[in-house]
Amino acid sequence: MNYFLYALEHVYTDNxxxxxxxxGYFDDPDKAQKEKERLFLFRGFSDYPNDFYLKxxxxxxxxxxxxxxxxxxEMGRDYLTEDDFIHDYSTIIKKLSLETVFKVSHVYSxxxxLDDEREIGVFSDQKMATDVVDLLKQKDGFNNYPDDFIVSEILLNDKQWSSGFG
Structure with a gap:
């Protein structure tokens, strides 16, 4: 069974x-919408209200x-195009009753x-995330920067921001 979750991001361009x-990551689009509405109250987010993305x-x-x-x-996170789709038969992770997920990324200066950053993926448990890191350390590019992987445990439906910006 394939599962998916929602990622809420704010991406803006100024001068x-x-x-x-x-x-944040969410197991329900309504929870993501509530977080978006909360963030509208903060400076920066309110200045760019149309730059929220839920994917x-x-x-x-x-x-x-x-x-x-x-x-x-820097914006290497935007690398996936047609390959980054969710199959119709995929199911929202809410059915898994997860409290956290593990995000794997690779960032080197x-x-x-300027940093070169790649989002590797989001995984259901820490062992899977660390196994992916161990596998990728052997691959071209990653093998030149084996210590630059980041594994982050992220609480689902959590408030990642408590203030504005700008």
Missing amino acids: THRDRKFL KVELNKINWQNGFTVVVG IHTF
Whole structure:
């Protein structure tokens, strides 16, 4: 069975840069909408009210299975196109009764103002997340930066932001 969850993000572009804020993972789109409405009250989010994005993310999917050979840069999170879809037969993770998920990413510094970042995937348990890291450490690109993986345990339906920005 394939499962998915919702990721809420805020991505905006102003005169000087593009910025992305991860706002949380949700097991219900209504909970994500309530979080979005709460964030409208904060400076920054209220300045860019149309820049919230709710997307489905497949659980336990490795997004960079073959490693990498080129730099994708700060917004390398936007790498997936037609491959990043959720099958019609997928089910929302709410049925799994998970309290947390484990996000795996890989970030290394190219120079002072630029990181190369890849979101590897979101996993249902820590062992699976660390097994993915161990596998990817052997792949092109990742093997040059084996200590730059980040495994984060993230509480579902949690408030990631308690203030505004800007």
